[in-house]
Amino acid sequence: MVTSNSCKITQVRLCDCDVSDEGCAALTSALRSNPSHLRELDLSGNKVRDSGVKCLSAVLENPHCKLKTLRLCDCGVSDEGCAALTSGLRSNPSHLRELDLSWNKLRDSGVKCLSAVLENLHCKLETLRLCDCDISDEGCAALTSALRSNPSHLRELDLSENKLRDSGVKCLSAVLENPHCKLKTLRLCDCDISDEGCAALTSGLRSNPSHLRELDLSENKLRDSGVKCLSAVLENPHCKLKTLRLCGCGFSDEGCAALTSALRSNPSHLRELDLSWNKLRDSGVKCLSAVLENPHCKLETLRLCDCDVSDEGCAALTSALRSNPSHLRELDLSWNKLRDSGVKRLSAVLENPLCKLETLRLYGCGFSDEGCAALTSALRSNPSHLRELDLSWNKVRDSGVKCLSAVLENPHCKLETLRLCDCDISDEGCAALTSGLRSNPSHLRELDLSWNKIRDSGVKRLSAVLENPHCKLETLRLRYCGVSDKGCAALTSALRSNPSHLRELDLSWNELRDSGVKCLSAVLENPHCKLETLRLCDCGVSDEGCDALTSALRSNPSHLRELDLSKNKIIHSGVKRLSAVLENPHCNLETLRLHNCDVSDEGCAALTSALRSNPSHLRELDLSGNKLRDSEKEQLFSLKLQDLRV
Template identity: 70%
Template sequence: MFVIYLYRLIRCKFTDEGCVALTSALRSNPSHLKDLNLFNINLRDSGVKLISTGLENPHCKLETLWLSQCKITDEGCVALTSALRSNPSHLRHLNLSYNNVGDSGVKLISTVLENPHCKLETLRLIQCKFTDEGCVALTSALRSNPSHLRHLDLSDNNVRDSGVKLISTVLENPHCKLETLWLCRCDITEEGCVALTSALRSNPSHLRHLDLSDNNVGDSGVKLISTVLENPHCKLETLWLSQCKITDEGVFALTSALRSNPSHLRHLDLSDINVRDSGVKLISTVLENPHCKLETLKLSQCEITDEGCVALTSALRSNPSHLRHLDLSDNNVGDSGVKLLYELRDDPHYKLETVM
């Protein structure tokens, strides 16, 4: 049996005429195509309406649909969500990022999510121009049907602290299975972190990946997040905090938490914050712990010098087996620092694969 798992037509410059042919083919043979990526195509609402006629076919087995940057508005969402309500059980991954979906579009998508037959696991809505109003509908749907969605990306929207508070009511639900939450560039402050960390303390066992990059979290917000990390039931593997306006004070709280519970976090991004050498020395006390399992450490643009490299390489010599990727780009690391790092990379006892 011939099965197509991935069909990519990224930036292929076709119009409605191409969509007519594509959807006609899907209607005549709907059961084989599993993944369709139409990123950055001038699809518009008319194209989405055509694709939706394929999705509503009960024999359609499409699991992944990427419609990022396709000039879709809430009008296209009407057709798409209507099709998914009539045939909700197959689609697993939906990306509508960089479209003018707005609050009205998110409300329509939410009617799909609240359907108990909906099996969506991934929903990406980066820069879709929705606000608190959209968050209300989205979180209401997830509270009524919390058990399927695994990955949610709301980055670069006007979510703010009020939106995070709504999302937190989903996270604290013991039936919630969210593993990945992206909230990059969402105007979140310490106030949002209070709600988020409270929810994660009450239900710490599911979330694996959290991105809070480019928010005004600050030291107070990182201290709150650190109370989650030190919980032995916390299973966070990825924490992205780049451009979060953190200083030594926040790094101290973070590394203190990781020393008390070092075994879960795998990927940490502290790029473009005021870490400096003093912060690197604190991070090094985590890396030298034999229970530390960090595989990726990003410290780009952190005002680190050779002094920080001495502490870092000393820690890695005492615990060489886990770190795979180290990013120290755009720091004031001199020749002696570079020499220390590359001696580690070239030593067969170390597992470093990438040094930037």
């Protein structure tokens, strides 16, 4: 169809569609015949490889080609393929506006070729993403040299997860200080940058602060000195930064004090602030509170996960939010010791009718059912905004869940995600929870009750929610919940009545045994079942249960993307049956985990034979903990999977 002169398709999106270099060659051959209409091409997540990109290059160099967006993320492209691609772009550089080559091993040599395009004055590229491309400071130097020659068009640059180091960032700084540079988004997460590199970067931004809207320097060791340098940019009245991420940057309350002092001078622009995994302590949060209570502060997202904050710091934070409650939409205080007293203070914010918080994460905050009661009392007063609530790893207990149930049954409650992992809940608490959900089942999309002893009786009550045709739950996690084959039978009976919504099911570390898995198989073989992720790690399954499971998957193989059968005694006969699913051309499985499954060389041989018949989908294979011969391992390595563990 693409070859037809009457074809005027402007967008082709084939992300994760099992396109190989051969398929890419056919596609580009068609595009060469009719190149003038296409504006967007996305081949991400396909094994296009260098040979496919070379074919694509012939399209790009055609003067009639007016492609604006090209995404080749995770396509197995190397520096050789990048060289061919950029050769095509050099011939016709003026139309492309977005290029994403992330998660390809372009290396410095590939980026140097790309730089020859960027320095061309006819190049008007606005978005360039090169995340995790194996680039060093040498490649960054070439890239920024090109941008210095042609700085005015680029709006978004993502170089995250490359080892740019301080020397690379110093080169980049020379681009940022150019008054013609109008970069809006800069992501340098995990680039091996220290406070020295941050100082150079912020020096560039001080010269030209008005354009940048998003800055991500997470997972770099900026320390207090680096954050202090950055603060000089933030306090500039011309700075209009909206998103700042400094997660895991090794700074303390001292750095936070400098940062918030700057934000007090210029509070009205910032919308997202992530300071997680830094030791801000209560003193740092108190400084931050002075920003939040400012009526000009319009912060929407605040993440302070694992910042060494106690109930004292939480008191200061919530006091500020009571003064200015209407803007915040996401708050993450997880892994801080807020305790019941801190959560009670937070509840005073939540019950305010002006509070419109949509996401609240408080996992691992050391509070009990008392704190949960205060929290849910507040939510009963103002239930309509919250969409995600995570209270995992707190001692909420049955009494706390009973309070929460009164929120869930409220018809104004529209909660979509509820996580109560390891909350000391029993089947009694699960009964209260499911009673609330039966009254209002249509909104919840994700439920995690893992590591609670809800047992078969709790799962049976939960099943009454799942079989409700108004229930649209997509993710259900019940890891280590004391469920047996009897509970699994009730669960799967409910899913048979309403199979079309669930996408992820995790029943790992329960004694389901073969009989439970056989019941589950009746759901999987239903053509309306569209389950994409199934985790059954350490469920007491043998080759008999695996036989039932794979029989069902043979009937309905196209939806499942991830299967985890680790720590079950599947042995070689079970693996042979599983291999019959894998060799089915309709099978789209991407992740298969068979860790410690007693798989023999014979089973491994069947598995590799099946994968050779249908090699294109599987990305991750875990056979670690099985006693395989070196010869069988070599056969597996020949498959060249992205992630192979043996």
